[in-house]
Amino acid sequence: MSPFQPWAHGLDEIRFHGGIEGFSREALSELLENVPLAIAVTLGPDQHFAFANRLFRSALSLSQEDLIGRTACAVLGSRYTPEIKALSEKVFETGQPQELKDLALVLPLDAATYWDIKLLPVRDAGNRISGILTLAANVTERVKARSEAELQAREAALHNERLALAVEATELGLWEWNAQSGDTFWSERQKAIFGLGKDEPASYEFWLSAIHPEDRDRVVGSVGALSDPKSGGQLHLEHRIVHPNGEIRWIDSRGRMLYEIVDGELKPARLLGTILDITERRRGDEVRQLLVQELNHRVKNVFAMTSGMVALTAKNAETPREMAKALRGRIEALARAHELIRPAITGSELGDKTTSVHEIVQAVLAPHIDHGARPQIVLEGLPQQIGPKAATALTLVLHELATNAVKYGSLSVPEGHLRVSWTCNGNLALIWQEENGPLIAHAPELEGFGSLLSRKSVTGQLGGTIAHDWRREGLLVRIDLPLEQLDA
Template sequence: MQQGAMSVAATVLGQRELTDGDIAREQTVLFRLTDRLYRAKAIAEVYDAALDAICDALGSLRASILRFDSQGVMSFVAWRSLSEEYRKAVNGHSPWTRGEHNAEPIYVEDIRCSGESQQLIDTVLAEGIEALAFIPLVSSRELAGKFMVYYPVPHHFTDRERELALTIARQLGFAIERNRAETTAARLSALVESSDDAISATDLEGIITDWNSGAERLYGYSRREIIGRPVISLIPLDRQHEERQILSRIRNGEHVEHFETARLRKDGSLVPISLTVSPIADASGKIVGSSRIARGISERLRAQEQRELLLREMDHRVKNLFAIASTIVNLSASAAETPAALASIVSDRLGALARAHALTMLPSTGHPLQVATSLHALIAAILSPYRRGADERPRFVVNGIDMPVPSAMITPLSLLLNEFATNAAKYGSLSAAAGSVEIACSIRDGAVLIRWREIGGPPPDGTIKEGFGTRLVRAVASQLGRLDRTWDSAGVVIELAIDGQRFSA
């Protein structure tokens, strides 16, 4: 009892003897801590500054900082003068759980009187520790960890020491939270900056506030050029109603799920995009702006158009092949004396048709077909299914100049010739038993001229049926040169003029 009274008296005396110098020293310690925490670039610097302040302010040579790890275990992250054996022995020991919201400091003035297990008491005493304090580190959302201070003899924690401990804990807690926020922000910033998508942000008035590298690539504007400008400057006039609807929904806290639209690039060209818009809220939950993720879909649209073109081409070819097969059967029937002969003639002509059709296949690799052939040979291969009529007279004749056809030209030229032959077999001279085709090849004004003239077919009506085949002819002919179509009394006359330099390439 007398010893307790003396301890209290000593504490009162200690508090009474707190001098201006002591106060100045404490203020210096706290100022230095605040300054170092502000300047810290890494979490290790935060821990180092805090440990210095704890030891200086609380008069101890030993201290530690522990944080909850990913498994929810309170583990050492920084320390002063603690052995590895001790840290392993007490790692994970904590008076609080991660979800604790009202953690209070715990001051143990003599470990022997703490009520802890004898094993833990023996471990602490073996490290040369007799008094210690648990100070919770609390962020704005949760318990982040604790710091501890140790003394080699029993120690009474004065009100002043407790106040200093809580002040340091608050500073350290704020610094840990700031570091975590900055680390998260840096990681998100790196993710945004490295994204191939165009990511931008606006305020609630639609003024652009953020702009990543993906946006620079997609729209053509640098960050310096675009920040501060209204996002509506990227929107075509006929789509500006979209932005009014987007901002209205964002102000209500709604997300705008991805939809396909178009935006203006810096050079004035339109770029098709898929756009998603989400609200941005501040710490209080108030909506302050919008984030926008745009992805260019030009390649996808081109691929979709290519697929549709190929499907239409396949449909067109299948219909044509059935029509041509029917024509071959009808024209062969009159020349065949027996069913077996008819089957042989039809089989031969269908085989020739298959070989000609192979020349018109679009290469799936995107590279030109490497086939060595001449102009006359190519025309003959395309027309081989119609080589002979019912009276065995030739159905077509090819004359004029002959020359090698470059591999890059085989596919488009085969497509055109096949379309000419198909139309002739369905509607023109090759649909009649006595009909024929004359193909003349020449050079005129630096161009290779292929003149296709049909003779002996049904009376020409001088009209062009606008279907996929017509569009295909027009598209392919525009790649090669110029195509003219006229009609005379005998039938259609087609002239295809191809730049002569393409044959020498």
């Protein structure tokens, strides 16, 4: 703001009715000497100094005698800039006041100062412009304060930019909720995590509806508890949200309630926080938990299958040497079958080697084949190539079926029989048919872990279907797989 703005009346010109000589030095000194503005009067186009008050003189480190009668150019030297000269000439040409803002001047006792300068026309009794009244206000502190504020603003903007980049790198969503007004702010990342368009408004109602129904009471209760200052104001939750398209995501939400004193009481003011999409992490945790369960399941099955192979081998071997040889072969075959499913239960990398359905079935069932007079296992089907990923999933399913057959089904008794057949006609249809094993009273009431794993492998990884028919005379399983999935 100009230092001249608060004046009660505009000052556009000065009139001397009787000439400048009509004012005595004493009168001018008494009137203007101690005014907190630098004031000077110059006469004529060459601007000879007729008066300069104390502040004007001290700024230039000159006495009144050093100024009176000399021209502005001679007194100011290089400080009489072309800009000041042009404005002075304009006062004489137009008769209108002229003004300069934040003019930088290097004065004798100061490194650098800044001034607001106003030039007013001085008119004589004949209404002719005879000189200029100069009013100058030192605004150095104002300019420095503004420069400091601008510097701080630039630094704040840079800090905010760095913070925004850091937040973007961490993929955090930012949010704020005003507990008094209910106003809500969500960053673009926050909206994206919730499946909300960046131009769509965020609201408490949308947030509430987006929380998974099974988690809603827990989340709302935790947030509501923050209204009590005794809660400490800290929030940390992991919960599910539901996108408008039905997709379910997991988020890690952290926040802090800020309180303020209202009518002598501490009241909730604003809740600020961040969220992080942890869906992939949660899925990874679920996969790891499933793998641990699968490993435990497999270890138990290996012991059960080994026990069954020992019993089966002992029944058919005539000598200990023959039994040892047969048992060693079966255990080695079991190890080869286990190697086929290792990537599925360890999460290790798959190879790029293709195989066939026959090779997979043969490898899985090799530990259980008895080469006696009456074969217990029959394999029927044409060669069908299969990729490494599909081979691992199919091996896992067949290994589970074989394990159950050895423990409970047709391979658990010498007279049992198993036929595995497959055909390719638009898709791969594989039939697992058990007979002459222990009679089946009814289908299992609950789906076991192995059956659950098999179903997920077929439907999830291979995009196919699996159906169990618990016939009294033996289990019948049909697996249908799209051929395009077998190349994976």
